[in-house]
Amino acid sequence: MAERTKIDARGAFCPGPLMELIAGLKLIEVGDEIEIWSSDKGSAKDIPEWVAKVGHEMVGVEQCEGYDSIVVRKAK
Amino acid sequence: MAKHIVIVGGGLAGTIVANGLCRQLGDELRSGEVRITVLGNTDKHMYQPGLLYVPFGKIRESELFRDQRKVLDRRATFHIDAVANVDVDANRVTCESGKTYDYDYVVLATGSRIRPDQIPGMEEGAHWFYDLEGARKMREALRDFEGGRIVVNVNVPHKCPVAPLEITFMLYDYLNAKGLMDKTEITYTYPIGRLHTLEPVANWAAPEFDKFGIKSETFFNTKEIDPAAKTITSEEGSTREYDMLVAIPPHTGAQVILDSDLGAGGWVPTERETLLREGSTNVFVVGDTTNIPISKAGSTAHFEADTIIDNLASLVMEGHWARNYDGKVFCFVETGMNSGTYVWFNYTTPPNPGPPSQMLHWFKLAYNRLYWLSARGLL
Numbered sequence: 001m002a003e004r005t006k007i008d009a010r011g012a013f014c015p016g017p018l019m020e021l022i023a024g025l026k027l028i029e030v031g032d033e034i035e036i037w038s039s040d041k042g043s044a045k046d047i048p049e050w051v052a053k054v055g056h057e058m059v060g061v062e063q064c065e066g067y068d069s070i071v072v073r074k075a076k
Numbered sequence: 077m078a079k080h081i082v083i084v085g086g087g088l089a090g091t092i093v094a095n096g097l098c099r100q101l102g103d104e105l106r107s108g109e110v111r112i113t114v115l116g117n118t119d120k121h122m123y124q125p126g127l128l129y130v131p132f133g134k135i136r137e138s139e140l141f142r143d144q145r146k147v148l149d150r151r152a153t154f155h156i157d158a159v160a161n162v163d164v165d166a167n168r169v170t171c172e173s174g175k176t177y178d179y180d181y182v183v184l185a186t187g188s189r190i191r192p193d194q195i196p197g198m199e200e201g202a203h204w205f206y207d208l209e210g211a212r213k214m215r216e217a218l219r220d221f222e223g224g225r226i227v228v229n230v231n232v233p234h235k236c237p238v239a240p241l242e243i244t245f246m247l248y249d250y251l252n253a254k255g256l257m258d259k260t261e262i263t264y265t266y267p268i269g270r271l272h273t274l275e276p277v278a279n280w281a282a283p284e285f286d287k288f289g290i291k292s293e294t295f296f297n298t299k300e301i302d303p304a305a306k307t308i309t310s311e312e313g314s315t316r317e318y319d320m321l322v323a324i325p326p327h328t329g330a331q332v333i334l335d336s337d338l339g340a341g342g343w344v345p346t347e348r349e350t351l352l353r354e355g356s357t358n359v360f361v362v363g364d365t366t367n368i369p370i371s372k373a374g375s376t377a378h379f380e381a382d383t384i385i386d387n388l389a390s391l392v393m394e395g396h397w398a399r400n401y402d403g404k405v406f407c408f409v410e411t412g413m414n415s416g417t418y419v420w421f422n423y424t425t426p427p428n429p430g431p432p433s434q435m436l437h438w439f440k441l442a443y444n445r446l447y448w449l450s451a452r453g454l455l
Contacts, residue, residue: 005340008348011403011423012369014237016273020369022297023233026326027340046269053295056389 002073003032008040008069017043017070018050025056025074032074033059039067047072078111079104079392081211082169082179083152084332086116086144088451089126089363089377090185095453096385098149100299101339101392105151110392113177114148115169117158121147122208123447125374128242128410130211135444137208159186162336164359181358181388183345186330188235188364188372192328193301195231201303202323203253204228217320218250223259224319229308231298231326232267235364235372238419240274240324242263243280247322248288249413257289263316265296265299265308274427277409277419298323327372329365333450343367348423349400362386371405378450379404385453408440416440436438 007024009017018039024034036047047070048058059071080099083090094114104110121144129135148154158173162182167176190206192198203214226247230240244264250258264271264285270278271292285292301321309315328334329342338344340351345354346366353359362384363377370376383401390398395433403423409432410416416437421427428435430432449455 007369009369013421014274014371014405015369016235016268017369018268019232019273023341026232034429042275047270050295054297074249 003028004071005032005034005050007034007036010037012038012040016040016063021047021070021072022050028074030074033049033071034074035069035071037064037067037069043070044068052063079176079195080083080113081113081181081183081388081392082177083114083183083185084162084169085187085330085365086114086118086121086148086154087185087187087363087377088374089365089381090116090142090183090220091121091147091451092116092378092381092453093183093185093362093384093388094152095147095149095451096381097388098151098231099453100385100389102151104392110266114152115157115159115171115177116144116153116154117156119144119156121451123444125236125447126444127205127208127211128239130244131205131214131243132246132413133215134413139444140208140248142448147448149453151217153414159332160335162332162338164336164338164356166352167358167412174239179358179399181360181391183360183362183384183388184338184353184365185362185377186332186342186365187330188233188327188342188429191328192323193326194296194328195301197303198298198302198325201301201306201308202321202325204323204325206235206239206325213305214322215254215432221251221256221320223256224261225317226260226262226320226322227308227316227318228262228264229296229298229323230264230266231324233327234324235327236407237273237371238277238407238409239374240266241277244290244409245284245288245412248290253413260289263291265292265293265298265310265316267295267297269294274419274421274429276427276429280417327364333365339367341367348403350387350397351380351401360388370403371407373405373407374447375406379406406434408443410437410440412437
């Protein structure tokens with residue numbers, strides 16, 4: 001069962017949700033997941049774009065009240 | 077029984093907290109109701125932002141340092157004895173000497189450190205300016221540099237998020253003044269899809285890069301460096317050649333945080349408004365040590381420290397909470413050797429940097445001196 005780490009990056013302008021995700025992925029094992037909360041409307045586009053480019057896996061994007069919940073699985 | 081406040085770490089954050097508490101708790105310290113102990117690992121206090129100027133010979137190394145005992149308020153007890161373990165269940169700190177300190181409140185201010193060892197080849201193949209030894213080596217390399225490909229390579233996470241752009245513009249100005257830019261190519265790599273994580277800063281930097289002919293590659297997270305072949309390869313699959321590599325290495329938190337099992341990566345899970353360790357009511361966390369998704373920078377540490385001072389003093393004197401941290405960050409940004417700007421934001425206000433000017437560059441130079449007043453809690 002994959003472990004899931006939550007990062008609440010709502011209101012994070014710097015370093016921002018994608019940078020927090022990249023840093024967070026360094027701290028988990030391959031196969032585990034990060035659930036990141038972002039109030040930056042660009043994250044729902046930026047994060048999947050980077051995840052595809054680098055070769056991790058998108059698990060899902062859920063729109064919540066005022067933020068997006070984005071789940072990424074570390075693939076390598 | 078005196079209330080004992082232990083501050084772990086004598087960097088900027090720990091020093092401001094100690095000095096601010098001494099100021100606010102003067103009567104309690106005098107009467108013996110409160111004791112404040114600072115545990116650090118060096119007798120020197122370094123002005124870290126000054127490292128940016130070392131590679132260019134723009135600051136004397138002696139200007140970076142002060143005697144920590146002179147920076148700290150005399151009413152705080154200071155021991156040079158690095159902390160080996162923090163037991164938040166027993167309310168006890170153990171130092172490398174074996175001495176233990178029981179506390180009523182502890183402030184974790186252990187900071188962050190560069191970890192070039194975490195990327196294969198970086199220690200051998202890269203220069204950096206985030207510590208004094210690296211900045212000295214970079215100064216020597218720049219002095220001997222006669223032209224070629226320079227790659228400025230930014231890794232995650234890192235403190236002082238504007239420093240990578242600053243060093244890039246300063247490199248351009250330095251090499252241009254030496255008449256080397258016609259045979260030099262500067263390329264800046266960044267982990268996400270723009271030149272800086274702050275969108276307004278990225279939007280400002282892009283045309284500046286164009287103006288100076290600075291190249292860039294975004295979505296570049298370093299996988300490995302081959303020092304013999306002088307190549308750097310990204311997780312995204314790109315490889316670049318370099319003659320001189322200037323890296324902003326990835327950072328981790330302090331070893332004591334890892335050894336005390338207080339947080340992955342050495343970052344302590346911290347409530348973003350109270351700055352209390354998650355699950356604790358007497359463990360405050362300040363500066364780079366937190367896992368709050370906010371800039372790891374001196375100004376963050378400063379504004380967080382001010383909040384902790386108010387709350388700790390209020391708790392000790394009157395038993396109630398004073399105020400929450402609003403996420404404020406303020407950073408000067410050097411945009412060359414003779415111009416600068418600034419940016420500020422908090423949890424609810426997005427950043428909006430103004431146009432660069434020479435005046436703002438002078439303000440930053442002035443702050444390089446005023447820092448010591450900040451550390452003493454006077455500014």
